[in-house]
Amino acid sequence: SVKNYGQADFLSFVDEKPLTFDEVNSEIEKLKSLLSKHGIKKGDKLAILSVNMPNWGISYLAITFLGAVVVPILPDFHESEIENILKHSGAKGIFVSDKLRGKIEHLDCKALSLCIRIEDFSVFKTDTELPDALVPDNSLIAEDDMATIIYTSGTTGKSKGVMLSHKNICSNAIASQKLQNISVGDRMLSILPMSHVLENTLGFILPMIGGGCTYYLPQAPTPSVLLPAMEKIRPTIMLSVPLIIEKIFKLRVRPKLTKSPVLRTMYKISFIRKLLHRAAGKKLMKSFGGELKFFGIGGAKLDSTVEQFLIDAKFPYAIGYGLTETSPLLAGANPGDGSLQSTGPPIDGVEIKINEPDSKSGEGEIWARGPNVMMGYYNDPEITAEVLTEDGWFKTGDLGSFDNKGYLYIKGRLKNMIVGSSGENIYPEEIESVINNFRFVIESVVVQQKGKLVALVHFNREELETRYQHLREEITEHIENQIEELRSELHDYVNARVNKFSQLKTVVVHAEPFEKTATQKIKRFVYA
Numbered sequence: 001s002v003k004n005y006g007q008a009d010f011l012s013f014v015d016e017k018p019l020t021f022d023e024v025n026s027e028i029e030k031l032k033s034l035l036s037k038h039g040i041k042k043g044d045k046l047a048i049l050s051v052n053m054p055n056w057g058i059s060y061l062a063i064t065f066l067g068a069v070v071v072p073i074l075p076d077f078h079e080s081e082i083e084n085i086l087k088h089s090g091a092k093g094i095f096v097s098d099k100l101r102g103k104i105e106h107l108d109c110k111a112l113s114l115c116i117r118i119e120d121f122s123v124f125k126t127d128t129e130l131p132d133a134l135v136p137d138n139s140l141i142a143e144d145d146m147a148t149i150i151y152t153s154g155t156t157g158k159s160k161g162v163m164l165s166h167k168n169i170c171s172n173a174i175a176s177q178k179l180q181n182i183s184v185g186d187r188m189l190s191i192l193p194m195s196h197v198l199e200n201t202l203g204f205i206l207p208m209i210g211g212g213c214t215y216y217l218p219q220a221p222t223p224s225v226l227l228p229a230m231e232k233i234r235p236t237i238m239l240s241v242p243l244i245i246e247k248i249f250k251l252r253v254r255p256k257l258t259k260s261p262v263l264r265t266m267y268k269i270s271f272i273r274k275l276l277h278r279a280a281g282k283k284l285m286k287s288f289g290g291e292l293k294f295f296g297i298g299g300a301k302l303d304s305t306v307e308q309f310l311i312d313a314k315f316p317y318a319i320g321y322g323l324t325e326t327s328p329l330l331a332g333a334n335p336g337d338g339s340l341q342s343t344g345p346p347i348d349g350v351e352i353k354i355n356e357p358d359s360k361s362g363e364g365e366i367w368a369r370g371p372n373v374m375m376g377y378y379n380d381p382e383i384t385a386e387v388l389t390e391d392g393w394f395k396t397g398d399l400g401s402f403d404n405k406g407y408l409y410i411k412g413r414l415k416n417m418i419v420g421s422s423g424e425n426i427y428p429e430e431i432e433s434v435i436n437n438f439r440f441v442i443e444s445v446v447v448q449q450k451g452k453l454v455a456l457v458h459f460n461r462e463e464l465e466t467r468y469q470h471l472r473e474e475i476t477e478h479i480e481n482q483i484e485e486l487r488s489e490l491h492d493y494v495n496a497r498v499n500k501f502s503q504l505k506t507v508v509v510h511a512e513p514f515e516k517t518a519t520q521k522i523k524r525f526v527y528a
Helices: 021-037 054-065 079-089 098-103 166-179 197-210 223-233 242-257 261-267 270-287 304-312 381-387 428-436 461-467 469-495
Strands: 009-013 045-049 069-073 093-096 114-117 122-126 146-151 161-165 187-190 213-216 237-240 294-297 317-322 329-332 351-355 364-369 394-402 408-413 441-449 452-459 506-509
Touching (some): 045 079, 054 197, 079 146, 093 098, 146 166, 237 242, 242 270, 242 441, 261 270, 304 317, 428 452, 461 469, 469 506
Parallel strands (some): 045 093, 069 146, 093 114
Antiparallel strands (some): 114 122, 146 161, 394 408
16 A cells, blocks of 8 residues: 555544655554564554544554554443453553543553553553664564454453454455445545444555545544534545434434424325435535545444435445454445345355245344454354354354345344244344334333333433423423323334234333443343
């Protein structure tokens, strides 16, 4: 990339002058020298605990170019999780940003001999005496060498260390480049954590391969930070999780389209709704800077109502499917080539099959094979053997099926599936999809309690307050009454739309947003 795009922009904060590929390469060489002087060599583990910034990527590349192994840590991990990751991985050092330094100050990590402030690469802790004469490590780095250990932000509660090789990551980025070409002049605005595999491979490595420039926000991606950034950068490429675009639709777009009784009546008419969606889509594109050509969505299933809006709005979205264990992308389609609620076909070089499909529905567990499938779980051969077959198939744990065009559809997680009293397979994600289409609902979780299905539902109080603000003093009491009516109505609404064994026993109002992983998937184990 340095040879091909040396003078092109590569990494930058939104409000700063971008570093070119040549400038980044120079910084990488300096950092490699610093790490070598502190005894870091091929195979050593170095963690990165930091918010997004250009120096995150420089640290990542310096570590991997030495043949050492990156251990990215999600910024929202608890101190105890961080300590477990550092101990389990055997990390010798860590790059940490100022905002997160407090999370490591009291940790008991004896193996951690080198601590570096990522903002300026200054060393603030070292147990290594600098050698008088540096002996460079000229070990060759092979494509099958380990590049990173990524600890999953699992919805089941236990993080596993996923070992990915240089080949795993690069093959996935190259295949993704064939799906959506990125070249010099493209601008990626990063809003997902770089420590997550989705942003790491597709938001960092992929633009690097194609010569694009990635911009980072100086603060968390709240609307007040994100909107001015999009106006300034005018991104051509963005990656997101479903919850972000779902919130934009449910909290910003739909309330404006249904703010009066007349509009609500018109919105129920299909062809008028499409016209309203198209008009809203033009405004949405403008708010994203007006030059967006690819808005990739992954990490969880997208709400069908929101996806239909994106289709009507002609918004350039694309849904991808993958896992940390597959570096991550397995299936995807270009904007305009998708199919409602499908992830698209397998990407180049990847095989996907449905293992032991149901004879009627064609559904079964999704298995995948390809150069992007992980090496295994770090220091956990037993769990590795449970998910990797001898002939290279990875058991994803997801249930799905193919249509006659070869497009993949995800049913839900195998471990989330609930077995009914008569042996029926109940998929909570399907029931949640029905719930989330109900007015004023932001998100929901369906769980089984004492053999009965219970829905925990988070309603949009903000939208209710806006609608009934004319009541003033009585608004709080009125909204509480309104939510109780919605709760009862939602119960009947859902049960009229699902099969008998998937019907809800009760709906419980959940006042606060649900606890989520870094990719905004609800941590189901908290509510089970």
